[in-house]
Amino acid sequence: MDDPQIVLVREPLGNLATFALGERALERVRIESDDLAKRILRLRAARGEIGIRFGDDTRLRDGDVVYADASHVVAVCVDADDVLVARPRSIAQALAVAHALGNRHLPMQIDGDALVVRYDRLVELLLGELETPFTREARTLAVPFRHADAPHAHA
Numbered sequence: 001m002d003d004p005q006i007v008l009v010r011e012p013l014g015n016l017a018t019f020a021l022g023e024r025a026l027e028r029v030r031i032e033s034d035d036l037a038k039r040i041l042r043l044r045a046a047r048g049e050i051g052i053r054f055g056d057d058t059r060l061r062d063g064d065v066v067y068a069d070a071s072h073v074v075a076v077c078v079d080a081d082d083v084l085v086a087r088p089r090s091i092a093q094a095l096a097v098a099h100a101l102g103n104r105h106l107p108m109q110i111d112g113d114a115l116v117v118r119y120d121r122l123v124e125l126l127l128g129e130l131e132t133p134f135t136r137e138a139r140t141l142a143v144p145f146r147h148a149d150a151p152h153a154h155a
Contacts, residue, residue: 006042006049012064016075019065028077029066033141036060036078045074062140080138081145082119085111087133097132107145118145 013019016026029043029050036059041052043066050066060066060076067074088094097115101108106123109116117123119136127134 006051007067008051008053009066010053010055011058012060012066013068014065015061016063016065019068019073019075021073024068024071024073027072027074029074030079031060031076032079033081033144036141036144037146043074043076047072047074050074061142078140080140083137083139083141084117084119084123084127085135085137085139086115086117086127087113087135088115089133093130093132096130097127100126100130109141109143109145 027046029045031041031043035041038052039054039056039059041060043050043052045067052060052066054060062078063075065073065075086097088097094115098108101115101117101123104123106117106120116139124134124136
């Protein structure tokens with residue numbers, strides 16, 4: 001990887017959770033959670049550039065190894081997102097929050113009994129108005145926030 005050409009990666013070599021690192025130096029290249037949805041991506045590592053070009057079904061995950069040689073391993077590290085984690089006290093409250101977020105076309109994730117949305121001051125105010133317990137957290141997301149592609153019209 002010391003030459004000026006871009007190393008092309010068509011699939012991860014593994015994940016740090018199970019990858020045999022051994023005595024090799026580990027470099028973590030930071031990406032945003034939105035990058036997890038991309039099939040094509042260019043990463044800048046200390047020793048050069050890495051081009052990601054995955055097939056339709058392959059996506060990056062936090063800790064994926066994208067380069068390895070005898071002395072060096074490069075893995076992606078997903079930056080934490082600034083999120084609001086709402087914990088509705090009832091199904092009715094959860095429905096009210098989900099409905100309000102849907103009306104604003106905001107992507108949301110469900111994590112157990114919690115609703116997770118990207119931080120927004122207006123959403124923070126909304127959760128307060130709905131008397132829904134919430135916390136503001138920095139979370140590393142396994143799956144990026146995605147807008148649903150569901151065109152519709154408002155009457």
